[in-house]
Amino acid sequence: MTEASARFHRSVAEALADPHLRQALDRTTGRLAGGLAKAFATIPDAGALRDTARRIRAHTIAHLDQHLDQFERAATARGCHVHWAPTAADATRLVVDIARARGVSLAVKSKSMVTEEIELNAALGAAGVRVVESDLGEFVVQLADDRPSHIIAPIVHMSRDDVARLFEDKLGARPDEVADIPAITAFARRTLRQEFLQAGMGISGVNLAVADTGSLCLVTNEGNGRLTTTLPRVHVAVMGLERIVPTAADLGVVLQLLARSATGQALSVYTNIITGPRRPATSDGPGEPDGPDELHIVVVDNGRSRLLGGELAEILYCVRCGACLNICPVYHHIGGHAYGGVYPGPVGSVVSPGLMGLDEWSELPHASSLCGACRDVCPVRIDLPRLLLNLRAQTVAARMGPAWLRIAMPLYAAIATRPVLYRWLGSLAARLSRMMGHDGWLDRLPGPLSAWTTERDFPVPAPRSFVQEHHAHAPRAGGCE
Amino acid sequence: MSAAARAQIFDSIRRGLVRAVLPDAAGSRPTPEGRSSPPSASADALEAFTRALTALTGRVHRAAAVDMVPDLVAAIAHEHGARGFLAWDESHLGVPGLFAALASRGLERVDYDLPFDAASREAHALALAGVGVGLTGADAAIADAGAIVLAHGPGRGRLASLLPPAHIAVLSARQIWPTMPDLLAARPGLLDAGSNLVAIAGPSRTADIEMTLTHGVHGPKYLHVIVVP
Numbered sequence: 229m230t231e232a233s234a235r236f237h238r239s240v241a242e243a244l245a246d247p248h249l250r251q252a253l254d255r256t257t258g259r260l261a262g263g264l265a266k267a268f269a270t271i272p273d274a275g276a277l278r279d280t281a282r283r284i285r286a287h288t289i290a291h292l293d294q295h296l297d298q299f300e301r302a303a304t305a306r307g308c309h310v311h312w313a314p315t316a317a318d319a320t321r322l323v324v325d326i327a328r329a330r331g332v333s334l335a336v337k338s339k340s341m342v343t344e345e346i347e348l349n350a351a352l353g354a355a356g357v358r359v360v361e362s363d364l365g366e367f368v369v370q371l372a373d374d375r376p377s378h379i380i381a382p383i384v385h386m387s388r389d390d391v392a393r394l395f396e397d398k399l400g401a402r403p404d405e406v407a408d409i410p411a412i413t414a415f416a417r418r419t420l421r422q423e424f425l426q427a428g429m430g431i432s433g434v435n436l437a438v439a440d441t442g443s444l445c446l447v448t449n450e451g452n453g454r455l456t457t458t459l460p461r462v463h464v465a466v467m468g469l470e471r472i473v474p475t476a477a478d479l480g481v482v483l484q485l486l487a488r489s490a491t492g493q494a495l496s497v498y499t500n501i502i503t504g505p506r507r508p509a510t511s512d513g514p515g516e517p518d519g520p521d522e523l524h525i526v527v528v529d530n531g532r533s534r535l536l537g538g539e540l541a542e543i544l545y546c547v548r549c550g551a552c553l554n555i556c557p558v559y560h561h562i563g564g565h566a567y568g569g570v571y572p573g574p575v576g577s578v579v580s581p582g583l584m585g586l587d588e589w590s591e592l593p594h595a596s597s598l599c600g601a602c603r604d605v606c607p608v609r610i611d612l613p614r615l616l617l618n619l620r621a622q623t624v625a626a627r628m629g630p631a632w633l634r635i636a637m638p639l640y641a642a643i644a645t646r647p648v649l650y651r652w653l654g655s656l657a658a659r660l661s662r663m664m665g666h667d668g669w670l671d672r673l674p675g676p677l678s679a680w681t682t683e684r685d686f687p688v689p690a691p692r693s694f695v696q697e698h699h700a701h702a703p704r705a706g707g708c709e
Numbered sequence: 710m711s712a713a714a715r716a717q718i719f720d721s722i723r724r725g726l727v728r729a730v731l732p733d734a735a736g737s738r739p740t741p742e743g744r745s746s747p748p749s750a751s752a753d754a755l756e757a758f759t760r761a762l763t764a765l766t767g768r769v770h771r772a773a774a775v776d777m778v779p780d781l782v783a784a785i786a787h788e789h790g791a792r793g794f795l796a797w798d799e800s801h802l803g804v805p806g807l808f809a810a811l812a813s814r815g816l817e818r819v820d821y822d823l824p825f826d827a828a829s830r831e832a833h834a835l836a837l838a839g840v841g842v843g844l845t846g847a848d849a850a851i852a853d854a855g856a857i858v859l860a861h862g863p864g865r866g867r868l869a870s871l872l873p874p875a876h877i878a879v880l881s882a883r884q885i886w887p888t889m890p891d892l893l894a895a896r897p898g899l900l901d902a903g904s905n906l907v908a909i910a911g912p913s914r915t916a917d918i919e920m921t922l923t924h925g926v927h928g929p930k931y932l933h934v935i936v937v938p
């Protein structure tokens with residue numbers, strides 16, 4: 229077992245043994261998946277809309293170079309600075325340089341996955357820029373020097389008392405200022421508002437960019453995304469190079485699906501669409517009274533264009549709604565951290581090895597039961613099981629799986645293609661397991677199969693096989709084969 | 710560096726596209742069309758919008774006529790204990806004489822234009838922090854989401870709907886669209902009307918602490934929409 233897969237198995241075991249996390253996941257994933265079903269029930273043409281969204285994303289990715297070129301020209305024409313970052317290191321260097329050149333010492337940030345992927349906070353911190361996470365949950369995580377427990381519910385592992393103590397210790401809150409959840413929230417608002425008003429730079433991700441107008445769309449519920457992109461004098465938006473749609477009308481289609489899939493809302497509270505920096509006064513009239521004076525867009529590749537050239541390219545259709553996480557039975561049990569990396573769940577099991585290579589991430593494609601729930605729920609109908617199977621085949625071809633599996637699979641193939649042998653061994657195994665079972669269940673399987681029975685029992689096979697039953701019941705003649 | 714980085718990325722994309730497996734990418738680009746009908750002033754659309762926004766704890770006030778707006782705004786502002794307000798320019802609110810009427814009811818507009826240099830910008834922004842309500846128009850509304858849509862631009866600042874704890878928007882009943890795709894397909898120019906377009910569906914909210922819904926974490930805690938005929 230490689231070190232990476234040992235680490236994966238360790239964190240899975242930890243997650244499974246943590247009753248608090250299990251309870252939190254039960255609540256969040258259950259509630260989110262339920263909300264999604266209800267939200268889709270209110271749109272009559274959801275199926276057709278999904279098809280349209282899929283074709284929009286497919287067509288965009290198939291002409292990605294043209295759309296990025298058009299996007300760059302449109303954004304530049306409206307006063308944006310567009311920067312290109314082939315790697316994560318290039319991206320962080322670009323942002324650090326922008327901050328340095330403008331003497332920025334404080335930056336506020338609205339949560340984004342790509343900035344986590346490129347580890348931007350660490351780079352800015354090393355350059356002497358203090359970065360404040362502004363999502364309430366992420367702010368608490370940063371204050372506690374902890375890590376988020378769920379993508380969209382980052383502090384579901386903390387109680388209100390934990391947060392109150394933290395604010396007292398770290399921010400000097402008086403007990404009456406953090407007496408209940410509304411008070412805690414109001415205190416956070418006051419604290420963060422000061423940071424917003426003083427920050428020299430706002431950093432955000434991009435949910436979707438619009439090619440023909442050079443616009444950036446960012447959705448949030450708290451409003452920190454709007455503050456981040458309005459108050460500081462400089463706004464830096466970091467986007468993965470696939471996050472693009474051709475036109476405003478295309479954006480509308482995806483927006484109709486995005487929040488419903490993510491949180492069960494028809495729209496997020498704030499759907500914020502930014503087209504260039506604040507517009508200055510001209511001879512025709514006055515300028516805008518607020519908004520950033522400079523807007524920098526950092527387009528990040530970091531493995532995406534390589535991923536495009538192959539079987540996994542379909543994952544680039546993804547709009548990062550998170551629905552496949554909440555519906556996934558594996559995610560439901562092990563949560564976000566066990567997957568390692570920034571992107572968890574089924575989408576993460578494709579994106580992490582896709583962007584960063586299979587060496588470190590060969591276990592992820594196996595962390596799925598291939599039940600297909602993710603494909604069914606995906607707003608752009610990405611065939612995640614196909615992509616996971618493709619990655620599994622790659623791990624086998626690269627001889628990456630566990631040794632016993634490499635022996636067991638050809639052995640199984642040899643038996644399964646010899647019907648007489650298969651039936652004989654099958655009935656032998658059935659008879660043996662019935663002798664060892666209690667009340668129809670086996671509590672321990674032999675050898676590597678015992679991994680199954682550490683968490684649950686295995687049912688004893690039925691006394692007669694399907695083929696035997698079939699022969700007993702099927703009509704003798706004229707029956708189907 | 711930048712030109713080389715750009716060329717490197719585009720080369721890699723073009724090489725990738727030759728071998729990319731992209732299901733459903735063939736054929737022409739789908740052209741999403743909203744329902745082509747103009748937004749309706751129907752009672753149904755207003756009803757649906759009101760229901761959706763109310764469920765999000767936003768409040769909808771119907772003004773029988775435009776000249777009732779000053780009283781409504783003043784009553785809401787007083788309810789929130791506000792004396793000053795941030796606002797769009799009067800010409801963008803559709804209510805002639807509004808600011809004078811509000812002044813006579815003890816409400817003063819706090820005007821602002823953030824300076825371009827960093828230090829005075831910060832001082833200026835800090836001075837706006839205590840203003841009690843924001844007053845804006847609305848370019849459209851989305852019935853199924855209970856959202857109002859604001860196109861910001863000259864005379865139509867973003868901070869009025871963002872900084873104060875309460876936001877009041879004046880919406881014409883004729884501008885209620887069924888869905889977001891309908892609006893964006895019919896009026897794509899909204900994106901480029903200014904540097905910022907925002908759809909606002911209810912007050913700012915979070916459920917980060919114990920999954921308990923709480924309002925007003927960053928944006929306004931209260932959202933009032935005054936619908937005029």
Ligand code: SF4
Nearest residue numbers: 546547549550552606
């Ligand atoms: S792959 Fe997952 S996160 Fe991406 S769009 Fe589909 S469901 Fe959403």
